[in-house]
Amino acid sequence: MNRISPRQLFFFLACVAPVGKIVLLPARLAEFAKNDLIFPAAVHFLVQALLVFCVLLLVKCGKSFYELLEDTFGKIAAKIVICLFALFLLFAALLPLLEQKLFVQSVFYDTLPSLVAFSPFFLFAAFLCAKPLAGFGRVWDVLAPIAIAGMAGVLLLSVGSADYAALLPVGAGKAGFFEALRTAASWFFDSALLLPLLGKIDYEKGIAWKGTLCYLAGAAVALFFLATFYGVFAETSVNQLFAFTKTSKYFSGITVLGRIDYLFIFALALVMAFYCAMPVQACVECVNEAFGRRPYLPTLLSVAFAAILFTLSVLLDYRFGEVLFAVTGALVWVYPVFTVLVPALSLLLRRDHAK
């Protein structure tokens, strides 16, 4: 059965979606908002929660995003919009992917490994993306406990080393609040990820507010992680890339037991691997639907997109700083268009009759 149950969706919103925000985002937030880093993140989470609510209201009509567009604007316009949206998803996949690549190479290897270390991911992504998007439901069933265990482990080992007083005084980072808000936009596209899932989610009463609550629960954990991160590193937080791999290593038991925190870090890294592939799969789904769901098209598209991303990752191997600068700077306006405007406006689409 290629449907996503509400439970699986809630697992994604509560457990998987927050994991993408704990790699490079904390240091970027600290760079601009300093000890007030949780506030811009909270604003983004609240906005996304509202948009998740809007998108999930569309579940009831049972139509896919493409069908909603087609019913409202006609075939041609729907194809154009969905292709633009798919392009955005491919673009949005780049940052988490490069982030993950850099993280694996820097944290899991003592010296810079060869490209081979990360390249199997693209093979994996190509296979994963060739599967129907609804298949992600089963993946979330498996990933949710792994994410919970990973996050709980990292937080448990970190809280003892955190000085939460470092978050004071509130307002010290207000000068950089808007800059932090702008930069962080590149990490918040969860509502946009839900749009390609429309038509594949089983409806249940109250799914919109339940989903929103789950997303907010995940957001609360992510915000607590941000607070802990700043508590551990205080003024040096800005220098701490790959946040979730660092906060737990000062746990006093580690000197005796060794880096047991790696078990939890591995768990979160595994969840992130799937999270990174999700925008690509959503992109494949969008294009596939727009072009009539031909046989072999998903396979061809997933191989092509994985190849594009692999090529980009090779070409941009030593240019991550420039990519980050561009994605969170000159190109950041793309995100509000597709992650705020499109999900919000989707409520205006015609949904008067079920498929």
Place this chain on the structure above:
Amino acid sequence: MQSRFLKTIPMKLYVLLAAVVIFAFFSNDFGLVDIQKTAIILAVGIDRAGDGYSLTTQIAVPKGSDRTTGGTSSVEIETKGATVSDCLTELEAVTGWVPKLVFCNLVVLGEDAAKEDAFAALNYFLRNEYMPDSCLIAACEGKAGELISSQSAIDDASSLAITKLFSDASVKSGATLPNSLKDFAIDHYGASESGYLPYLRAIRQEGEQQAAGGSQGGGGGEQTPQNIYTAQETALFSKGKLVDVLPPEQTFALSLLQGNVFSGTFSAEEKGEPVTLTVLEDDGGASLSMDGGPSVKLSLRVKVRLCCRGLAAPIEDVASDVVPQEVLESAERVLSESVGALFERSRAAGCDVFFLRRSLYRSSLRRYAEWKDDLLPAIVPHIETKVVSMH
């Protein structure tokens, strides 16, 4: 709609690909290190050399091939460069070894490097993702290179002997105040712009003894002076520069104020004779108040028992660990004097060792802006010391 082709892809392929990804992510190249090509750095000593730096690295080498036949063998190599990074590049150039800092657990700053600017010397280590920021950091008398290269009387490598000084037991004794690269950086980059490091000195052992490796050669081995090390003093830093060194009794007072001490000892007097007390409970702290002008309450409440008298005593006295009132009063006096001297010394040096500016910053931005430059000179200390007997 799902193609027939995709439907026939077995689940096994999914599992196989996931396994390949997990293998690639987490194998860490099986943790294999080619020791013939890698310099596993145990410790570094940083000194100023003209406008640049001199870096002495202690590198672990395979056992049995060098100075010792057991324990940890090491060689020390000194390189020079405009920056610490240049020194490491030079190390690679002259040895052919790729420097590996993952196992570096000690960074020692020479006196000149610490006085000029510790964070200029530490810049490389703060940037390096492969350097553990939990590594111990210390300042030392004279040249760090000489300290790192010196022969220890108690261990094969000087760095291993030095890190023993910073064990949990040493910290609880209050004899030393270790610091890590991470915490030293947080203190420096915070509102207080101050910090402290243990101050190392090498103490040459009386008489010259044979080096550990030399003794195996039989007859006429190289005579190397052996050293033990002390870290009972504490170097104070302000704006990254070493500004003063606290003597052992003030280091102990600072440890007490941080609430670190358990089973540490200090001496008081009874009728002019020394009495050693053991600290069993330590509750110390420094709290800032801005009401009616800035003031700080330095409070110490320690519970002690009698550990040792400097004189012979009746067996009934030996059997008792009750501390006489006179000794408690003397202990309070001793600790109050140490805390007072510590406060005045750090204030004179411009080092906010109690992180009062940070407290003020966290409590009120407005008051911090008003007082940040004048807080230390203006602050009035109130010292409250209470020493009680365990029984």
